[in-house]
Amino acid sequence: MSEMANTDPEGIDAVRMTWNVWPRTKVEASKCVIPLAATIAPIRPHPDIPTLPYAPLRCRTCSAALNAFARVDFVAKIWICPFCYQRNHFPPHYAMISETNLPCELYPQYTTVQYTLQPDPNNPSSAPQLPPVFVFVLDTCMIEEELEFVKSAMKQAIGLLPENALVGFVSFGTQAHVHELGFSDMSKVYVFRGNKEITKEQVLEQLGLGAAGRRPTAGYPKGLQNGFTNTGVNRFLLPASDCEFTLNSLLDELQTDQWPVQAGHRASRCTGVALSVAAGLLGACLPGTGARIVALVGGPCTEGPGTIVSKDMSEPVRSHKDLDKDAAPYFKKAVKFYDSLAKQLVSQGHVLDLFASALDQVGVAEMKVAVERTGGLVVLAESFGHSVFKDSFKRVFKDGEQTLGLCFNGTLEINCSKDIKIQGVIGPCTSLEKKGPNVADTVIGEGNTTAWKMCGLDKSTCFTVLFDVSSTDKSNAPGVANPQLYLQFLTSYQDPEGKTMLRVTTVTRQWVDNAVSSEELIQGFDQETAAVVMARITSLKMEMEVFNNSPDETAYFRMLLNRENITNAAVMIQPSLISYSFNSLPQPALLDVASISADRILLLDSYFSIVIFHGMTIAQWRNMGYQNQPEHQAFAQLLQAPQDDAQMIIRERFPVPRLVVCDQHGSQVGSELNNAESHEPNLQEKWGVMIVAFPFYARFLLAKLNPSATYNNANEMAAGSDVIFTDDVSLQVFFEHLQRLAVQS
Structure with a gap:
């Protein structure tokens, strides 16, 4: 491995x-x-x-940079561009160039x-060194437990940020609230109605950032160590070191949205207005600098621009079938809104990151255009308390070995x-x-x-x-x-x-x-x-096609497929399966039910989830505690090997995958595993990931395997092997039919 x-x-x-x-x-x-x-x-x-601590030489015709494939005349001090064959003179500071004294960019290995x-x-304004900027946009239309999870994650994130990173905060429910952090003596909030679209100019005017409405700076910090003098920056965006206490106090006081919700109705959530306000604030304060809007969304937008479903719960959130039949009344309008938001963010040079956690859909399919065009991160989880969200969110801000860069x-x-x-x-x-x-x-x-x-x-x-x-x-x-x-x-x-x-x-x-x-x-x-x-x-061609997921999940999977490296993307297409046994070193195994054996451990990597699957005999020995006995060190090492390899994958991957630990025939031996820590007390604490080990989680593996052995041919299988209960045909049967059709006249 x-x-x-x-x-x-x-x-x-x-x-x-x-x-x-x-x-x-x-x-x-x-x-x-x-x-x-x-x-x-x-x-x-x-x-x-x-x-290299200098700027590259560029071809005067095609603007290509000097590179290892350029032909060089050392006598005449000329280089010939391999793209357009233009002859370019070296500038005076390259006067010492020779066959034995090459600049780094001409070395063949570079x-x-x-x-x-x-x-x-x-020109003091040219390429100044600027700190990163993060504006957190937090949904408050969620149950108290979920809000506590997300507040805790935010506090941790703010503590991990570089001290000079600028931080802003917008919360939203029925209305959007911009919190003024630069005046800590008194908490000030600017409220925006959530039920109608708001222009960038209106945002600036209401926040006092328009040309006519600039507020006096008395009582606010006089300037920031990073050189920003814009009043808006001083009021709404502060270095993390200056506003950490203020923000933590704000989060402690923050409650779930207090607006009453009728029985049988969804909460009134103005996601679109909140994101418009955050984009307008950044555009006024820091156009053209590196800034991110970090949206934490716990449900669908039901109010104002970007609405994806009505408040009436009898109306379900749109499905692929609805999109296919043009029966999703809000979809096109919401996509159009996020398309215009994407254009605004791109013109400002700013990013939209989306962290969505809900059991139902939240509108990732509509927001996809704004996230993807700005190069934003996207994480979709079931809960803000789930490791997929918590560990992924921490990794965005954590510096060191696991940083996203x-x-x-x-x-x-x-x-x-x-x-x-x-x-x-x-x-x-x-x-x-x-x-x-x-x-x-x-x-x-x-x-x-x-x-x-x-x-x-x-x-x-x-x-x-x-x-x-x-x-x-x-x-x-x-x-x-x-x-x-x-x-x-x-x-x-x-x-x-x-x-x-x-x-x-x-x-x-x-x-x-x-x-x-x-x-x-x-x-x-x-x-x-x-x-x-x-x-x-x-996936680009079938953007609106029906698929076996919700539109949000489809959008999520496609965004990650489009941005990951080839190795990771290939794992999304075809998961990898590694087999661990006493008889051999870890080795790749066929994605087939035949790979399941009572005396093997399998490690399945399907990118979004990682499964450690113990064969029946291995599970029984583990439940008897053989791994804790000195004479069975080999067994302890066998149990540990897939855990170490799974941890190595988790460490390198974003979003952090779900880890599933399960057993063959879980319903027979799974009672011991209903507490995931029973056989490895510190596993969850040690890995920092949520482990699910209930009997039915064996399906995470079985769903990815070729059903070469089913209940129809179970009598032909060797003892200890497994079968899949399905009527799907196996790959072998499919190929037999394909061959028959291929040779027909």
Whole structure:
């Protein structure tokens, strides 16, 4: 397991492609069926990436950065751009360049380099180092127990923030309340009606931030250590170290929404107005800086813009069937509202993060457009007391080994060799509509551009870029003049410390004539990347299709599928199963019921949940306490191995997955497990995750396995093996039918 985890298919560049050699013409590319695509994690950390304390040299024609594939004339002090073949002179500070004295970006092993962009001393406003900003938007329309869970998580988060991080607070129920933190002598709240749409100008006017309504600053802090002088910043957004006590006191006093709710009706919840107010506040105080709106939502919006369902509980929340039949009266209007909110946030450079916890839907499907286009995080859980929420939320703010590496205000630019066109990008970004010769006519995802805005990104954010080949004639084919093709990804962003960084990744691949050498093309095929890319394209095309989840769950799964790296996305598509036994080292097992055995432990990773499944014999020995006896150390180690591997997965993953510990035939031996701590007293405390171990949780594993053994053929199975009670056909039966159909005339 550890050996598998240590392999790094992305390498230093964090780039993977469906095809690692490219067909020369459009016709040959179309024959490949699987599109030409690359996935890139633009700020994924790697120990071998050098950081340079200066700005890159850029080609004066195509703006590509100097890179290891540029041809250099050391005598004439000229470099030739591999993208447009423009000859560029080195500036005077490169005068000492020679074959034995190369700048870092020309070393062949440094295909990815990072630059720290320094502010211009003559222009104090250029790229200043700014602290991160967090505005918490808290739903109070929930039961007291849930509100206590979320208040506790917020207090912990504020304690984990860097001292100079700016914090703001908006609470909402029937109305939205903006809490003024800069005047701690007296608690001041600005109230906004929740039942009608509010413009950015109205927000500014009511908060006293409009041009005509600026409030005097008497009694407020005179300025902040981080250099902000805007009155609004001083009043509504304060450094965490200055406002932690005030905020904790506010949270202690905060109650569930007091507005009366009629019997048989839902609470009046104005989620849309609250988010509009938070966006307006940030736009007035801190436009163009790294800021996040952290929304904590416990139910559906029923009031004002963004409403997804009426207050009458006899009307259910929309389903996929309703969307399919156009029978969801609020859906299109809500999506339109969140689309306009997304445009506002992107223009300001700000991020919307969504933490939704409820047993029913809360509107993730409608909010998806605003979360995804701003590069926000999304976590969907059943309760604010569940580990999926608590551990994921803590990880957003925690510094150290498990940090997400949240970055802000990013832009991605792509340069390509001639005859390569960009169709678009799938992932958490927005098109900047920068036209150029490399823009394709066909658009997939965010297209019609060679540059994209990424308001928020983290170390695991991954994008899919889809390409096309424009040449139709072999005599004009790109590979004739140059057998190599080049792609360059330039990502500028504000890092967690506030510094402006630019990462440049330049990769090369080979053109191939697949009419002559199809074998070479096949050898360069990456089937794992292809599977993920096709899944992303398919989910994009069937955005409104009926599926076996609620619209909220579907939106949630698709957002994560589109932004995770290839390895994690592949696990979403096909879970991994590892087998542990006395007879062998941990090894991959088939996703089949035949893999279940009485003397084995199985570890299933389906991305959103991790299952440790004990065979019947293993469970019985564990319940008898054999692992606690000195002569059975091997058994203790066998029990511990899947726990350690599960913990390693949990440590690296966001959102934090649900951990399920269960037994074979749980109904027979499960009574011992109804208390998850019975066989491992400190498991929950040690791992910090919720463990569910009730008998019926074996279904978390069984639902993912191929039913090669069912009650229909149970008599053919070996003793100790398991069966699945289903009428579904097995993979073998499916293939037999497929073969029969394939050879029919």
